[in-house]
Amino acid sequence: MSLDSRQAVATHDGRADASVAANGDSKGSWGDTEDSYGHSGPVNKPKSPKPENAVTIAVSSRVLFRTETEQKVFEERGVEEYLKYQVEHENEPFAPGPAFPFVKALETVNSQLRELYPDSEELFDIVLVTYNHAHVGVRLINTINYHSESDP
Structure with missing residues (x-):
């Protein structure tokens, strides 16, 4: 098995994204993908x-x-x-x-x-x-x- 290092930083559209801090301070690509997972408001149960x-x-x-x-x-x-x-x-x-x-x-x-x-x-x-x-x-x-x- 080989791991492709590009997969480790790929976003949902396949582009590399370095905007998220290692400590999670920035929403970065996570904020961009909220709507694509159907989050329109408060979530009662984690996905x-x-x-x-x-x-x-x-x-x-x-x-x-x-x-x-x-x-x-x-x-x-x-x-x-x-x-x-x-x-x-x-x-x-x-x-x-x-x-x-x-x-x-x-x-x-x-x-x-x-x-x-x-x-x-x-x-x-x-x-x-x-x-x-x-x-x-x-x-x-x-x-x-x-x-x-x-x-x-």
């Missing part, structure tokens, strides 16, 4: 996030899950032994890594948004990024499913 406004967050599999043992196998024994190890352990979930609590918090926010706005899209789109072989992907999927099922 749900638009899919095109969702924040996509890419997370490496190496920070989402603990993979030190597997990395050591790769470094000491090479790619073939690494892949063999992964296939042999594909039903053993990885332990949560340092980014795991962050991703779980984002999922909680998405869940709460779904409760408030049942028809809305998620505010955060979380993407798992890995350079691993497809055989490792099976273990990653199994791990994600394991941790999803073990949620309270």
